[in-house]
Amino acid sequence: MSLIKSYIIRQVAANALSKEEASKMLAELKTKPQTQENEIAVIGMACRFPRANSIGQYWENLINGRNCIGELSPLRRKDYLDILANKSFRNSMINSQITEEDVRQGRVEFAEAGYLDEIDKFDADFFRISQNEAMFIDPIQRVFMEIAMEAIEDAGYGGKKIYGTRTAIYVGRDYTNSSIYSIATEQNAMHLTGSWTGILATRLSYLLNLSGPGMVIDTACSSGATAIHEACRTLKNGECDYALAGGVHLSIQHDIKGQGSMLSMVESGDSVIRTFDKRANGTVWGEGVGVLMLKPLSKAVLDRDNVYAVIKGSAVNNDGASNGITSPNAHAQEKVIIQAWKEAGINPESLSYIEAHGTGTVLGDPIEVKALSNAFSKYTRKKQFCAIGSVKTTIGHVVAASGVASVIKVILSMKNGMVPAITNFEEPNPYINFCESPMYVNDSRRLWESGEQPRRAGVSSFGFSGTNCHIVLEEAGEAASKHDHEQQDLNIFTMSAIKESVLYDYIDRYIQFFEGADICGFMDTCFTANTGRGHYAHRLAFVAGSIEELKAKILAVKQNGLLTSAEGVFYGYHNAVPQNTDAAKQGDGSKSEKIEASRLAEEFLSDKTIYDMNDRELLNELCKLYVKGADISWGRIYGERNFNKVHLPVYPFERVRLWANVKRDE
Known part of the structure; x- marks a missing residue:
């Protein structure tokens, strides 16, 4: 050197x-680092944030500048009023002046926030959990399980593909702002595991027999970002092969207008977050959950994963002895940012966007910009070359999930080549001199050009606990490029669900997906659907030669029902049960039938791959066995050919209300 x-x-x-x-x-x-082998690929993502139940909806809200902060939904309002009907719980609340009559008459007003639409519903059947047990599992565990599974499927690793692997799970959760579900609802032995903090990370490990580390991380507001950092370290150290990293924050005990809260000193007086603005007067709380599926970049490229973006580097530190135990420390923030840049091996001048922690507090925003400016000054004297924004103005401060919300926002911005505008910004905070800073506020939607340098961004997440995290992201670039593979005239496409109604929901998702502009290649679509999703009782199989033919056949099923007589379309229901039982007599297939169908499929495939079956009749025969319940060796079908994993619709979980009865006054 x-x-x-x-x-x-x-x-x-x-x-x-x-x-x-x-x-x-x-x-x-x-x-510059010693090696580029330490880069981590983001291969799957999923989320639920205020007014967004999917990645697509989240992006639509961001790019259109929608305000997702508002009133509590009627059902959630009713659920909390039922809890408040308990006098002992009501009296335990801070500064509570609520009377039984207030509750009975519905005169309780809840503060505006970034609420999720619903947290009471869960697909217990999908996770092989009885409804009685699921009823007493904290909604935080349930929502995290569903979103983590969506991230796995989005990456193309659904079904049993990662079963028994060294997959780590790191989840950020601020336990101080904990759900009171187990306290407010009737007592049951299932509450023990249903609300135990550590099980939040490992319940999915149990379901999928995952042997990688499973940890819940609590660093307050930076918990989710710190979970991503720790997951990357575990991958770099070779302690796991895949990692799920995310953050979650739900609230059952909602703030009540006029009652105040423990954190009222940092809350906005008018339920509006104005990050970096002259009128900034505090933050607004929100709920959400986001999960990333991660993998070493070199391995992701080798395995032809669909890479969203690359985590170049990250760093974590602590404020130490600051002006107060909860006061931010500009020097510590500066140090963690510089350390992340060093880990990433980048020239900071190559950064074109910073997603700030940006809580909209009078104290926090100027300190954050000062730390960033000081860090940049160590490398450049250029002014106003890097945009800065914060997702909190749109969805609120989602606490432990805030860092993940920021990372997903940046990845979507890179993917779409567009940076959403920060909302509620009119005039800069007088304590921030942006004119002499390397940054400017991204107050309008703008194109994010990719020139000589790839799109790069930094994401900051700072905790009330004093733990600071900074993550450096880069667009996927060449890692996202797909290699050509041998073309094929015909292929099989499968779709399945546990229940018939859910299968119809799946059909709707695919119809909407195929209407989009970014449709994947036909062979890659079939490969990902067959190998990267689970195969359940209700099964559909299609033989087609193009996306257009496949789309037409799916539409035919939508219009004419599962039993449509369209050519190359097969449907069957098979829920293996012991032979000669009432269930078998009612239409559920026996285990012996499933075993026989699987045997015939194995025999059929003994010397064939998809390229040996470029014949509709042969593929039709395999589809008939599949819908009878046969376990198909999809890996054998595709042989040694290299196909690309692509992002397809994920399983549509059934929305079943599972909400325990609340405690009553004794």
């Missing part, structure tokens, strides 16, 4: 290199 520096200096002395170019080169060398 010293030889390279000496060479650069000699080039400047010989007027063969300008000082500006030399400065950039030296800065790049200063931050």
